[in-house]
Amino acid sequence: AYVIYTSGSTGLPKGVAIAHRNVLALIDWSSRVYSADDLQGVLASTSICFDLSVWELFVTLSSGGFIVLARNALELPELADRDRVRLINTVPSAIAALQRSGQIPSSVRIINLAGEPLKQALVDTLYQQPGLQHVYDLYGPSEDTTYSTYTRREAGGQANIGRAISNTQSYILSPDLQPVPVSSAGELYLAGAGVTRGYLARPGLTAEKFVPNPFSSDGGRVYRTGDLTRYRADGVIEYIGRIDHQVKVRGFRIELGEIEARLVQQAAVREAFVLAQDGDNGQQLVAYIVPSETTEAIEAQAALRENIKAALKAHLPDYMVPAYLLFLEALPLTPNGKLDRKALPKVDAQQLQQVYVAPQSELEQQIAAIWADVLKLEQVGVTDNFFELGGDSIISIQVVSRARQAGIRFTPRDLFQYQTVQGLAAVAEQGEGGVQIDQGPVRGATALLPVQQWFFESPMSERHHWNQSVLLKPAQALRAEVVENALQALWVQHDALRLQFSQQADGWSARFT
Template sequence: MSSNSFSNQGVLIHELVEIQVAKTPDAIAVIFQDQQLTYRELNEKANQLAHYLKSLGVKPDVLVGVCVERSIEMIIALLGILKSGGAYVPLDPAYPKDRLAFTIEDTQIPILLTQQKLARSLPLYQGHSLYIDADWEKIAQQSENNSFSGVESHNLAYVIYTSGSTGKPKGVAIEHRNTVAFIDWAKEWFSAKQLQGVLASTSLCFDLSVFELFVTLSCGGTVILAQNALQLPDLPAAQKVTLINTVPSAIATLLRMKGIPASVETINLAGEPLQNSLVQQLYQLDHVHQVFNLYGPSEDTTYSTVALMQKDATETPTIGRPISNTQIYLLDSQLKPVSDGMEGEIYIAGAGLARGYLNRPDLTDEKFIPNPLSKEPGSRLYKTGDLAIRLPDGNLKYLGRIDHQVKIRGFRIELGEIESVLVKHPKVSQTVVVAREVSTNDKRLVAYVVPNSTSEPTRQNLMIRDLRDFLKLELPDFMIPAAFVFLEELPLTLNGKIDRRALPIPKWTCMEQGVYLAPRNSRETQLAELWSQLLGVDQPSIHDNFCELGGHSLQAIQLVHQVNEIFHIRLPLASFLEMPTIAGMAQNIESLYHADVAQLTKNEETEVELDSAIYPENILTEPIPEIFLTGATGTLGAYLLYELLQQTRADIYCLVRASSIEEVRAKIQNALKRYGLWSDRLSTRIIPVLGDLSQPYLGIKPEQFARLAEKIDLIYHCGAWVNVAYPYSALKAANVLGTQEILRLASQTKTKPVHFISTIDVFSVTSSNTLRTIKEEDVAGPTSSLGNGYAQTKYMAEKLLIEAASRGLPISIYRPSNIVGDSKTGICLTDGFITLMLKGCLEMGVAPDIEAMLNLVPVDYVSQAIVLLSQKQEPCTQAFHLVNPEPIEWKQLIEWLNKMGHSIYLDSYTTWYSQLLKLAAQTSDNTITPLAGLFANQYLVQKLLGAFYFDSQEPLKTLATSNLTCPPVDDELLLNNFSHLLKYHGSCKSQLLTTHSGGLISV
C-alpha cells in the first residue's frame, strides 16, 4: 500500500522558508501573545543567529541543544540552527534535570542555546551555553543575509528523544530530506487557506511540532504560538487560528470549554485512538469543515497515514491510507504480507524514514530492517509494533500494540521505562505499569507495586508520595502514574508471565473496620452524593476519611463550597478538615470551627506551658559548629539549607519526616533540585535525620535524641505545618509542641542558640481593615484576634520561645513578610496566594478595591538575611522583621498588570465578592471559585495580601553593611515572579498556596 510524489528532492527545510520569505516578506510569520514577526524579520534574525553559530564551529551534522520557553525566540532558535547547518535537539525546560542531563550526555552537544532565566534550573553543562536573550546584542552584530552552510539533504535536521522500553530514552535522528518529503505532502494535501493560521501548541520534544512550525512557514501561513492547546481561548490571536493540530483528549476539552474559535475550519487529530462520537460533535460546529485522523511514529517524520472523517458517519474512524512518499505494509511474523481483513504488524517504508536512533546501532538494526518486498537498493522498513487490518475499501483500521507502548494525551510512553525507574526505589520489589481507560478520551497510568515489606495503609500513603517524588527526578509529569496499587504479589499466567488482565482496577475505599455504613438521613445522603461525584467513588461510607478516599486539598475546598451553597450555610473549611467524614460533616457543620477558636481564646494563658524540665545547661562553643535544621524540604527551608552550606563549613543535620533515612535523603535532594540549588559537592555535609516535629523528642528515640544534643551547637527551626485553612488544634502538635521539643534539644547537654522562623502574621488582627505600623519590639497577638489557626500556632510558639529566653536560652526570631520567588529566576512560588488571587481577578476582569500593602521579599533574600543576621548577632533574645523597604499597594499591582496589556478594573469588595459567588454557583472554572468561602472574610484576605507598614531600620542597616539589600519591587522583580501568571493565567488551578512564612498551605 503506497503513495509516491516528491517534488522537492534536494531542497532543505530552511530553504523552503527562504523561498516563502522572498514571496511574502511582509506577511506575519509568527505571533506570540502581543508580539509578532514578519517573514523578513524572522529570516533576518535567524540569519544573524546562524552566522554566529557558524563562528562557534557549527556545521553539518553538529547537534545544538535548544532549551527555551515557548516564545518567538524559540522559532528564531530553530530556524537559525538549521540555517547554520546544524541539527537541533529539543530540551523541554519543564523536564526533570536528570532527564535533560541524559539527553545532553547522550548527544554530546557542543552548544546549548537557552535563556539566562533558565540557567539555574538546567543540569551542569560543560559545553558552550549561548543565551538567546542575554547574548543577543553580540548575535545581532552578525549579517542579516542568508547563510551558506554547506548542509545537504542527507544531513541531520533534528533529533527528538522518545520513551524507551529499557528505561533509556532514544533519540530519533531525522534528516532534512525526511522533513522536506513530509512538508511536500502537507502542501499538497492542505490549501494555503487552511494553513493561514496554525495553532502551534505542541512541545518541541514531540514531532507534531514539526507540522505546526515548518509546514506553516513553508507555505506562507502564520504560526500562532501557545503554551498548550487549552490556552487557545485566551490567545489575543485566537480568531486568526484556521487549523488546530492536536490530540483527541485536548480537542475534547476545548470542545467542552466552548474554546474552539469560529475561525477554525480544519482540525487534525493524532496521537490517540479517535472516537467517532467526538468527530461528530466537532462537525456540529458549523465552522468546522474537515476533521482529519492522522497516524505516524516519530521514526517516520510525524505522519504516515491520513483519513478525512465523514460528517454523520457511524463507523469507527480508520487511520486511512499512506501519505505521499510513504508505503505501508501489513506483515506477519515471517515478514509476509497478510491478506485483507487479517491482522498484521504495520511496517513503513518511504522518504520519511529516519536515519535511525542516535548512538544506538543495535536498536537501529532491530527496528529499521532491509525491505524484502522492494527491489530498490537500500530500501528499508520500520517495524512499528502497531497492529492493523486493511479494510475492503483500502483504509487501515488500527488495532493496538504488540508490546507495552501506549499513548496518553498524545504522549508516546514505553511502560517499561516507568517500570525500570520505579523498581530502582529501595522499597520496591516488583512493579508493573499499565494504562487503564477511565472514560472516553481519558486513559490513566496505574502502577502496581509489590513492596519489599508489607505496609500499613497509612504507611502506603506515605510511600505513594515518596514514589511520586522519586519518579519525578527522572521522568516528566506525563509519565507519572495517576494511581498506585500495592499487591502482595503480581498475578501470573500459567507460563509464568505477568497476567495484566488479572490486575485489579484501582478503587479508593476506606471503610471503617471494612463495614459499609449507609447514610442515615437526607443530609448524609446529599453529602454522600457530593463525595461520590467529586471523588469518583461509589457509595462512600459515612465514616470514610475524605483524604484516604483519594481526596486532596483543592477538592476539599470545592466540597465545602458546594455544601455551603446547598445548605445555605458558611461552613469553615477548618471544621471539615478536623473531622473529614460524612458523619462528622453532617453533625458539626455549623459549630466546630467557632468552638475551636472560642476554646483557645478562653484558655490562652494555660493552653501551653513550657516544660519545667527545659532549662539551658552550660554553653559550649565550637570553632566550626554543627547545625541542626528543620524544614529543609520546604521552600524557605531549602534555600536556608543552601545558604548555610555556602556560608559555613558546618555539617547540617536535617530533620525530615519520612519512613527511612534513604527517603529523607531523597526528599532533601528533590527539594534542592526543584529550586536549582543542588550540588553533589555539598551533599557530604548534609546529615539526614529521620523524625517528626509533631512527636515527643521530635520522633527520635530518647537515646538518639541525647546523642544529637551532644553533637549539635546551633539550631535553625524553620519547619512547620503551614495552612491558613486548618484550625489551631490540627496544627498544634507540629507547630507548638514541636517547638517545645526543639527547645528541649537546645537546652540538653549544652546550650544551643535557637534561630526561629516565624511569620509576620502573628500581628494579623482581623477585626479591622486599618493598615498598622509594626516595629520589632511590638508585642504580637493575642490569639483571639488572629484570623487563622496557623498564625495562632506561631504566636503560641513564640510565647514558648520567650519563656525559654527568660530561663537563659539565646533566642532569635525572624518574621518574614510576603515571601515570593527567587529574585533572579522567580523559581518556586508560581502558585502562591497573591498569584492565585491575581489569576482569578484576571479571569474575572475585575479585582476588589481593597486597601492592602504587599510587602514582597524574595526567598533568596530572606534565607541570606537569616544566615547573615544569625552570624553577626551575639546570642540574644531579639526579633527581626525581614521586610522590603519598598512595598507595593494592591492597587499598584493591578495597575502594573494593566500596563502589561491586561484589562482589569477595580470595584468594591462587596460587588467583587458577589460576582465571585455567582461564578461559583455556575461551577465556573475560574481559579478562585473553589476558594469562595475563604474570601467571605474581607479582613482575612487583606491580611493575607498584606496589612502592615514596617519600621525595621536596625536589621536593614545590619544587612546593608554586608552589602545585602532587598531587591526593590520593580518591573524586573514582578516579571520574574509573575511571568508564569502572565503566560499561563487561567490554564491551571493550584492545590497549594503560600503564606507569609514561605511555607506551603494545603487548601
C-alpha cells in the same frame, strides 16, 4: 535536521535522527492536502520536543501560512487572536477538553488529530461544531517524520487511519515479512522518503528497527512500527494496538517497561506492573505495586506514594509518572503463572482521597470546587493530593484556566509544587492583576545566531551597506523631540537594536550595549 527523543524500553530514551529530506517529504505531502488558505491561522501549541510541532511550524510557514502561538492547546480560549485560528493540530485528549468546555472558536475549519487513537464518538461530536469542515486522523511515528498515513474521518463513520501519504509506502506483514491477507492482522512497516536515518549513536537498535525493504531492489529500508494493523477491503488501514508493551497517553509514546524498571529499582518496591487505563479524563497511567514492607495505615501509604513518585520524577518526565499508585499484597496470577490483568482492581480516585477535611476559606472552597469539577469527583478536601486523585499535566492546565476565569491566579508549576488545596491556596493570588515579566534591557556578550554566522562567513566587501530603508511621509508636521523620545524608547525596549558586531583575531563577536 534535528534529533527528537522517544521513550525507550531499557530506561534509555532513543534519539531519532531526522534529515532535511525527511521534512521536505512531509511538507510536499501537506501542500497536496492543505491549501494556502487552510493554513492562514494554524494554532502552534505543541512543544518542539514533540514532533507534531514540525507540522505546525515548518509546514505552515513554508507554505505561506501564519501561526497563532500558544503555550499549549488548552490556552486557546485565553488568546487575544483566538478568532483567527482556522486550523488546530493537536492530540484527541486536548481537543476533547476544549470541546467539552465549548472553547473551540467558530473560526476553526480544520482539526488535525494525532498521537492517540481517535474514537468515533469524539469525531461525531466535533462535527457538531459550527463552521467545522474537516477532521483529519493522522498517524505516524517519529521514525517516519511525524505522519505516515492520514484520512478524513466522517461523522457516523468507522475508526481507521486511512492510507499512506504521498512519498510513503505501507506494508502489513507477518513475522516472516510476508504480506498478510486483507482483514488479517499484522505489523505495519513503513518505507519512503520520510523514513529517517535511525537512532543516534545506537547502531544495534537501528538495525533492529530499520530493516532491508523486501520489496525494493535499490537497497531501501522499511521501519518496523510495532503497531498491529489490518487492511480493509477498500484498502484503508485499521489500527488495532501495540504489539509490544508500548502505549500512547495524551500524545506521548511511552514504554511501560521503562516505568516498571524505574519502580523496581527502588528499595521500597518489590514488584510492579504499569498499564494505561481509560478514565473520565482520558487514558491515565496506573501502577500496581507490591511494597517491600506491607503497611495498611493510610498515612503511611500516602507517604510511600509520595516518596515513590518523587524518585520517579528524578529520572522520568512528568507524563511518565503514573497518576495512580495502587498497593497490592501480590500481583494476581493465572493458573499458568502469568499476570492476570483482568483480576487487577479498577482505579477509583475517591478511594485514594485522604480523610475529608472541609475547605475553610472562600479561596479554598473555590479551588476545591474547580478540582472536583475537572476531576469529576463529588468533593475534594483541603489535604487531598491533586495527582493522587488522577490529575496530570494536561488536566493541571485545565485547572489553571478555570481558576483564571474565576479570578484566581497560579501557574501549572505552582500546582506541581503545592499539590493540595491547602498548599495551593497559600500561594494563589486573587484579582485582575497578571504575571509581571522582567522587561529590563539585556547587556553583555552573546553568541552569534546561525544566520549571523553565515553572514559574517560570506565574502562581502562592504558589510555596512547590507541594509534596507523605507521613506515615510507624515500627514502632518512632526515634533522632533517626540520622535526622538519614541526612537529612544524603541532602542531601549528592543535589545536587537543595541546589538553591536566586531571582528576580532579569532572571528566575529556580538555584544548588547
